[in-house]
Amino acid sequence: MTIRKSLWATVTIAGMFIAPSAMAATQCNFTTECFEAEACSETSFDLSIADGEMTTDAETIPVSIGGSDAVRVYVGVTDSAFHVLTHVASGFARYSTHIYDGPLMVGYLGACEVE
Template sequence: MPTDRLVPVLATALLLAAPTHAQDAAAPEATTENDFALACAFDRECYDAEACAETAYEMTVSGRVGGMGAGVVLARATLSAVSGDVEVFGTLGGGTLFLQGGEGAARHYLAVTDGAARYSLHMAEGPVAITYLGACE
């Protein structure tokens, strides 16, 4: 699903609320029109300064948008891949979803515009950066 279809009706002022751990354990949150899910497939991997190579890296993105403003909303999501889950936050506006997050010595960044996606992982050790190019639907 292209990200421009993820923009909720902006006439309603919505606040993005992070659930507490107690709420998570008690019951799952209800699905709303502000929830979104993307399946991402990356076919190019660029490891630091080395040449890019083919890959078959995949992840899913599930989250919720909200907030208020003229065309830009806040986004909170989870990136899920074989390496684990990462909580991220960012914005959705002008047809582009920007997400960032991570903890410890690694940071994750995802940008999706019209289905085209770039995901990068930046690690303090090295330091090293890995970039993936592909698409999210």
Template sequence: MRLILPIALVAFSPAFAQVTPPADDHTDGHTDGAASENLTLETAPFRQEIAIACDFKTECVEDEPCTETEFTPQITGIAGGLTPDDLVVQSTMVTDAETVELLGVKSGMALSLSGGTFAARHLLSITETGAARYTVHYADGPFVISYLGTCN
């Protein structure tokens, strides 16, 4: 989450440029304001391809008892940021039932992604050790489906 502030600062750099005098010396390796305004995941100083396979063995639907399952979504995408510690992630999760665009953050090996539509909001959390929780919150009902498993 520490990356959100630097990205917000980059997004508002034109406003800061009005009150911050330009640096004359570019020998320290930093780019000027114009270059930082065009920062994207593809042009971020630190980039990483995302390719994750998950294996969920437990499914819990609303308040019913949990059952065994074999749910194996695949997540692919790109991560990028100003430092290698915290990265913004843009990804796609593919399942047998659907394909969902997910956005989030990666800190070390931990990952938190969310996305979907208003009708079905998706949240995937993966710990440093690979333990994972995936939930889908449906507006119609409303009801929730949760999955417990691992991702690597």
């Protein structure tokens, strides 16, 4: 079983996912970037989520949405990476991209706002 299929199986089994159409649009801004084991640094990185898709300057990723009113979890799998975004009701957010080629991991800290 490939990594991609295995990850989707894990996500599907969790059974906590919500229909994308039931979710309001979300805008996120990240101010801290952490690349692998290097020290974190300041950044300005934005993404948005609407209609079951996470959109960045680089790509649009279909996502599954789960969680509760207290915390939302967005998971997307592409041919090149696994994407995870979590944000809590207070707005704090964490986004990570796990790139298969390498492998490499980039993490971001910031905030999201439901529109």
